[in-house]
Amino acid sequence: MGRNSRSEVILTVSWIETCIGLFIFSLRFLSNWKFVERFRWDFAIAGLTVATETTAQVFLQLSVNAGMGHHLDDLSNSQIVTALHWSWVFQLLAITASMLGKLAILAFLVQIRGRHEKKPWFLIILGVLIGTINTTVLGTILGQCKPMNKLWDDSVEGTCNPGRKVNQNYSFFQASFNALSDVLLAVYPVHLFWKLQMKLRIKIVLSVLMGLGWIAAVCSAVKTYELKALTETTDITYAQSDLLIWASTEAWIIIMVGCVPPTRPLMDKVFQRLGLSSKKTPAPYQYHGSSGHAAHGTNKSNLASHSNLQSNAYWGRKQPSEDDCPNWMEFNTFGGTHGSQEHIVNETKGVTIRTDIETHFEDVERHSGRSPGVTHIC
Numbered sequence: 525m526g527r528n529s530r531s532e533v534i535l536t537v538s539w540i541e542t543c544i545g546l547f548i549f550s551l552r553f554l555s556n557w558k559f560v561e562r563f564r565w566d567f568a569i570a571g572l573t574v575a576t577e578t579t580a581q582v583f584l585q586l587s588v589n590a591g592m593g594h595h596l597d598d599l600s601n602s603q604i605v606t607a608l609h610w611s612w613v614f615q616l617l618a619i620t621a622s623m624l625g626k627l628a629i630l631a632f633l634v635q636i637r638g639r640h641e642k643k644p645w646f647l648i649i650l651g652v653l654i655g656t657i658n659t660t661v662l663g664t665i666l667g668q669c670k671p672m673n674k675l676w677d678d679s680v681e682g683t684c685n686p687g688r689k690v691n692q693n694y695s696f697f698q699a700s701f702n703a704l705s706d707v708l709l710a711v712y713p714v715h716l717f718w719k720l721q722m723k724l725r726i727k728i729v730l731s732v733l734m735g736l737g738w739i740a741a742v743c744s745a746v747k748t749y750e751l752k753a754l755t756e757t758t759d760i761t762y763a764q765s766d767l768l769i770w771a772s773t774e775a776w777i778i779i780m781v782g783c784v785p786p787t788r789p790l791m792d793k794v795f796q797r798l799g800l801s802s803k804k805t806p807a808p809y810q811y812h813g814s815s816g817h818a819a820h821g822t823n824k825s826n827l828a829s830h831s832n833l834q835s836n837a838y839w840g841r842k843q844p845s846e847d848d849c850p851n852w853m854e855f856n857t858f859g860g861t862h863g864s865q866e867h868i869v870n871e872t873k874g875v876t877i878r879t880d881i882e883t884h885f886e887d888v889e890r891h892s893g894r895s896p897g898v899t900h901i902c
Contacts, residue, residue, distance in 0.1 A: 530765035531593030535585065537769050541776040542581050545783075549574050551790055552783040559789035566631035570782055573624040577775045580617030584768060586610040592768070596759045601679065607761055608676035611768065616662055618771040622702065623658035625778035627651055629709050629737070632782065637716055646712070654705055661698040664691040692754045699751060703744035706778075710737030733788070736781040743774040 549570065556563050584592075587610035591603040599607070630651045634644055668687030669675040675684070713734035717727045747770040756763035 528762075529594050530762065531588045531591075534588055534593050534765055534769055538581060538584055538772040541772055542578065545574065545776040545779045546578070548780050548783045548787070551787045555787045555790035559793065560786075564631075564635055566628055566635050567786070569624060569628040569631050570779070573621050573628055573779055573782075576617055576624060577621035577772075577779060580614050580621060580775070581772070583610045583614040583617065584772065587614060587768075592761055593765050595762045599761060604761060605677045611764060612665070612676055614768065615771055616665060618775045619658060619661060621775040622778055623654060625775065625782055626654050626702075626705060626709065629778070629782040630654075632786065633709075633712060633716065633734075650705060650708060653701070657698055657701050661691075661695055664694045667691075688755055692751060695751050695754060696748060699744055699748035702774075703741045703748065706737045706741035706744055710735045710741065730785065730788075733785040734781075736784060737778075740774065740777045740781050743770060743777050746770050747774050 552567070552570065556567055587607050590606035590610065591599040592607040592611050596604065630647050634647055637644060637647075664687075666672060666675075668691040669684040670682050670687070671680060674680040674682040714731045717730050717734075720727075747767070750767040750770050753760075753763045753767045
């Protein structure tokens with residue numbers, strides 16, 4: 525049973541990826557809990573992704589325990605059936621995790637983009653396509669054999685033709701689309717960050733962090749090549765080894781890519797403690813308020829032309845500690861007393877700063893009969 529076995533390789537690679545992925549997700553949890561002090565819906569989707577892929581890893585372990593990774597001739601019929609059964613369960617969950625991971629990244633991009641612009645139709649359409657195409661492949665997998673259990677037990681009477689070939693062809697399309705979507709998710713943040721008011725260095729760092737999706741695209745491309753094993757029937761338990769490895773790798777890489785950028789507040793604090801960076805906490809993008817909405821009011825044009833509020837809405841904490849930068853929040857005006865940039869708070873020690881700001885203004889031309897206007901920034 526040990527002849528040229530790939531079982532140890534499958535388990536070693538997949539469990540290392542699982543441990544790294546769980547560690548990075550725990551950093552994201554810590555960053556949200558201690559520094560951002562909020563958990564948005566992109567975090568919830570990421571958590572569901574991690575739970576799904578961790579469950580998939582359990583079934584991969586069961587499959588390998590039964591004989592997956594060994595040659596077919598070295599296994600009994602019951603071992604083959606059990607190994608293939610859990611293998612297919614793993615693949616279904618891994619595909620689901622990869623899909624959810626991409627949707628979590630999309631949700632994160634929507635959050636940092638805010639609602640101060642037109643609807644993010646590109647992200648919406650891409651999300652619908654990701655969900656539809658990846659959900660459909662679950663159906664082609666489960667429906668390739670009649671009856672379904674012939675998929676893992678070849679002794680059952682029935683047929684897998686032409687379902688097996690149909691599934692392979694659609695899987696090629698699905699995996700190719702996933703590679704393309706990974707590329708799009710890596711490129712889009714560059715376009716997004718370059719439009720925001722932040723230092724060039726921060727733009728580059730954030731673009732690189734979100735651009736890690738290129739790694740996921742490479743994994744998807746390699747997995748696409750390995751799909752040839754789907755029609756292998758003579759030594760299926762051995763032939764599927766590389767496919768299972770790359771299915772696990774793709775899912776965990778997507779999880780890691782999606783979790784790295786949100787850990788930036790935590791990383792900033794760590795680098796500060798190590799003396800590798802100054803204690804100034806940059807404000808990377810426009811303020812979204814405590815509810816995640818972009819700054820808005822009844823007089824939107826006035827706000828857009830006269831003010832731009834920035835804060836650490838996602839990347840930093842709501843209430844800075846004493847060792848944070850005294851210029852924690854800035855209010856950029858074009859019509860202030862100095863005609864440029866003014867600091868609302870110049871000293872944070874002993875001061876609690878709220879991110880909910882309400883602005884009132886009255887129309888000075890009361891004789892015109894117009895009612896006072898009120899603008900809320902919340």
